[in-house]
Amino acid sequence: MRLIAPSAASTPETFDLVFVSQAIDERGSRSLEIARNSANHVVEVDYDPETFHLKLGDAAFRASDLDSIRQAFPGAMILLDATSLDPVEMLILSRAFLYNAEDRRRLGFVYAEPAHYKPATVAIGMDYAFTFADKFRGLKSVPGFANELRDDEGGRLVACLGFEADRLDRILQDDDGNFIKHVTLIFGVPPYRTTWEMHALLPHERVISKHRSCELAFAGANNPKATYECLKESFQAIGQGERLIIAPLGSKPSSIGIALFACCRDNIRLKYDFPVKLEGRTEGVGAIHRYLVDRR
Structure with missing residues (x-):
């Protein structure tokens, strides 16, 4: 685990590929900026839980087809933008690139914390209600x-x-x-x-x-x-x-x-x-x- 300086343009390493989704807030945009600047190629990700398909760039894969995902995206250094990807997208991609012990990959994640969460309602003390x-x-x-x-x-x-x-x-x-x-x-x-x-x-x-x-x-x-x-x-x-x-x-x-x-x-x-x-x-x-x- 390493902290990235607030003014940093990228991660300390250069990655072959970065997998990203859409930013929905300020910290998401900042994380995407760092992620995109840290890799040679950027791949947009979208998982459909109804069809079990994972769209990676212009191609769609069944989430269970790990070999095809792995072969379609060669590279020793893979970065995931954890701020924009959802947990299932991170899980499927982690499985694709790490499950095969003979396929040596390094997997990185970049994540930006928020400065504040917005409560959905104002409450007394610590008992706020949040809707995300x-x-x-x-x-x-x-x-x-x-x-x-x-x-x-x-x-x-x-x-x-x-x-x-x-x-x-x-x-x-x-x-x-x-x-x-x-x-x-x-x-x-x-x-x-x-x-x-x-x-x-x-x-x-x-x-x-x-x-x-x-x-x-x-x-x-x-x-x-x-x-x-x-x-x-x-x-x-x-x-x-x-x-x-x-x-x-x-x-x-x-x-x-x-x-x-x-x-x-x-x-x-x-x-x-x-x-x-x-x-x-x-x-x-x-x-x-x-x-x-x-x-x-």
Whole structure:
């Protein structure tokens, strides 16, 4: 993990390719500027959860066709603009470039924190309500992470959480909720800014008190490795007849951690509700990070 200077034009490294999506706020535009300046070629990304197709530039690929994606985009250094890409897009691309242990790639991520989040309502104390999506497409399967739980199989859910408690409710009320035997909720602590953790903890208080099998875990909001380690602990705790279920609902760095953990493992189930992002949901630009990993 490395901080990028606020005035920097690019990352310290030059990448062969960068994968980007659309900016919806000021920090997104700044992240895109850095990402585009850091690579020799820029590829626009758009995943359709209805058709399971991933559009990469002018070409469309089935999300399960990792070999075709890998072969279509050669290059030893690959950059993902985590600010604009959604968690599923990062997961599919991470799987395409890191799953094959013989195909040595280095994968980088650039991410810009916001200076402020805009609350949807004004409240007393820390109990604000935040709305970051115009709507949700709903829980949909993702190739490679869609194997159904068997009737005799229990789920161990690990969810990284943000400020919107209804997203976790949506997962627990889904059919899989009947099979979930244990829940680990990962909160971004330390947060980007002091007190921001309360915007996540308070809305989820009801869910935490309702589910006796729920345990809390904490990983720095801008620390993918800390999220990775939390997932590793949960994975090691899986008993016979259990399956790990992951839900990337928190900060983008936590979604990077989830992508890096899940992309090289099989038999993990993903739960994601595909929000349609609301433009202008943040203000300003905070710290800008570059993360760099490879398959070992």
